[in-house]
Amino acid sequence: MFVRIVKMRFQDDKIAVFLEKFDTIKEKIRAFEGNQFLELYQDKNDPRIFFTYSYWNSEEDLEKYRHSELFKEVWAFTKAFFSDKPEAWSVDKLVSIH
Template sequence: MLIRVVRMSFRPAEVPAFLELFHATKNRIRQQPGCQHLELWQDADLPDTYCTYSHWADVAALNAYRKSALFGEVWPATKRLFAAPPVAFSVNPVL
């Protein structure tokens, strides 16, 4: 399993647009092959900062999603709302 975290800071006026976009697409993302889990977190101290937290079967599943039409729809629309560049990273659980 691969865990992906994407931390995103939004311009305050754009937060409602981001939340609308996330809620409109979250189920479609969850249905992507290899997506096992997806959550949205809000920073406890920075209310305009959110993180997506997702589990993928493997890096190939994540990369397939990143090449999908859905990602091509969601990511550009999200990027337009940023106040700063996102920080994204993938980790593997250590058992």
């Protein structure tokens, strides 16, 4: 399993539209084969900045998602609202304490 972290900064007037769209597709992303977990965070100091954290069984599962019609729809919609280039990281989880 590994974690995908994506940082996105939105135009001020597009935040509500993004949140509305995310609410309608979050369950579809979470249900995608190989996805174990999905969270959305908003920065406390800059409300335009959001992060998604998603856990994937394998890099192949993430790649299947990234080439899916669902991702193409989500990304085409979302990227129109960015105020900066998004950043993404794929990381291995080493420790998790609950």
